Amino acid sequence: MLSSRQLFLNHVAQTSPFPLALEVHNAKGIYMFGSKNKKWIDIISGIGVSNVGHRHPKVIKAIQKQLKKYMHLMVYGEFIQTPQVLLATALSKTFPATLGESFLDKKNENYNADIAQNATYFVNSGSEAVEGAIKLAKRFTKRTQLIGCHNAYHGSTHAALSLGTSKEWKEPFLPLLPDIDHINFNEEAHLSKITEKTAAVIIETVQGEGGVRIPEKSYLQTLRKKCTETGTILICDEIQCGFGRTGKLWAFEHFDIIPDIVVAAKAMGGGMPIGAFMASQQMMACLSDNPILGHISTFGGHPVSCVASLATLKVIQEEKLLDSIEEKHELFKKLLSPKTTKAIKEFRGIGLMLAVEFESFEFLQKVIAHCLDLGLLSDWFLYCDNSMRIAPPLIITKKEIKKACKIILEAIQLTEENR
Ligand SMILES: Cc1ncc(COP(=O)(O)O)c(C=O)c1O
Known part of the structure; x- marks a missing residue:
């Protein structure tokens, strides 16, 4: 029997020759879950979509109520x-x-x-x-x-x-x-x-x-x-x-x-x-x-x-979600500033719409690959391929921000060690 991955490649029209092809079984809050206890922090909110997190209970409730009508x-x-x-x-x-x-x-x-x-x-x-x-x-x-x-x-x-x-x-x-x-x-x-x-x-x-x-x-x-x-x-x-x-x-x-x-x-x-x-x-x-x-x-x-x-x-x-955005921004800025590691060339952004710039696309690609292995999904931008996209669900907590930044810094270190 063909695997899900093979069926995906055969029958779902592709947008590029190298899709991420991540298989997610479930998602909640800032997390996405795969098989074999795999778990990723979604630091890009499905590209700017899941601002209130994946499957917010109030959103689900509203949908269920409407489905009955x-x-x-x-x-x-x-x-x-x-x-x-x-x-x-x-x-x-x-x-x-x-x-x-x-x-x-x-x-x-x-x-x-x-x-x-x-x-x-x-x-x-x-x-x-x-x-x-x-x-x-x-x-x-x-x-x-x-x-x-x-x-x-x-x-x-x-x-x-x-x-x-x-x-x-x-x-x-x-x-x-x-x-x-x-x-x-x-x-x-x-x-x-x-x-x-x-x-x-x-x-x-x-x-x-x-x-x-x-x-x-x-x-x-x-x-x-x-x-x-x-x-x-x-x-x-x-x-x-x-x-x-x-x-x-x-x-x-x-x-x-x-x-x-x-x-x-x-x-x-x-x-x-x-x-x-x-x-x-x-x-x-x-x-x-x-x-x-x-x-x-x-x-x-x-x-x-x-x-x-x-x-x-x-x-x-x-839930006054926007009240804490500035504080969360400052925490990302502190943890991912060029002062933290010389691999980071620039930290840009407003609120939780952030970009972390590296020397090249090749370097960033490796960082992103290590992040995925370590349990965090990120991306670059269509017209800016040396910068990492950081746009987590707005519900992310300060503890989760620290965890996410730790993963990113570890991925940077691994990339530098394997140059
Ligand atoms: C600023 C902006 N405008 C328009 C679009 C297009 O939206 P959609 O992909 O829903 O057609 C996007 C999608 O990334 C976007 O970022």
Whole structure:
């Protein structure tokens, strides 16, 4: 009989010739469990997904409760589905203002989160949320030009791919979307490319796959100003940095800006697939008119994913998960600083969105392999292969952080000894 591994390689379409091929039987909290008592600390949260940990009991309970009522009923947008209504209402209240204020007929001077005029369009993934957001921006502004950033990652669909700059990933799939331009992330001089012809600028509030790059506050504020002046829509991609990853629910809150459209996915579902783009009701309304059904989805806002997402949001808010993030950040910083070992060249990050830089990809690959043997799963970044990704579930305790860092340091030592 063929092994599970062989069947996986034979029949599950592969994304690379060297998949990790780790076989996990069970996962809970920060841990994943395999056969023969194998246990790994998941220090990357399934790439930015399990912010409240694997199989959080409150998320499971919400899913089980919903399963007793209904799963799919109807394509997105037609029926009043309570899970969607409750989640959209809760998400609307998470924003410190009405999104896209500069586009509103009347500014909401006395902003009240309870009557915030924000709307959420539910989809199934991050790439799909990006697709919806740029369609909305084009439809609303009646312009076509889109601007993305160098080294950005917004997903793998044609439009999302067009917004990034990786030649290696783009060229085999040309032609992609026309009328796209790019600016350097965090470089004010490039903002002059934004003009009255630009429909939208899309930016990861904190770049993820670029290796955790944090922009200057002044840069994002100048970007915001430039977008407002030119009538350009500012889309913040919070798919990786949102939902608490940086220590605030939305990363843009660190920079005192309000985007016009926010895109989210990954951690939003607490382990279930869901994505969303969010904007003011006024802006969002244009997708439902001329043409009607301007954007549609069969599974968008799946009720089971929506209850999981609402439970996740409640865990973050009610258990005050974000209050301890700064302290946890400082502990990682202390234990994995370049002062600890000369193998670490740089420690970067915000909240629990961290990167530890080494001399080369070859060195990091060996460290990661040793980590796996020692019981910790890590990774590098798509566009930064000399840096280790550290993005643990936000529920990680200080004791667990010490344990994880001990493993990483031991793996570094083993790599150095076997040079
Ligand atoms: C910042 C960012 N945007 C978009 C995406 C695409 O999300 P998905 O893989 O759900 O399509 C990702 C995924 O890694 C991401 O990190």
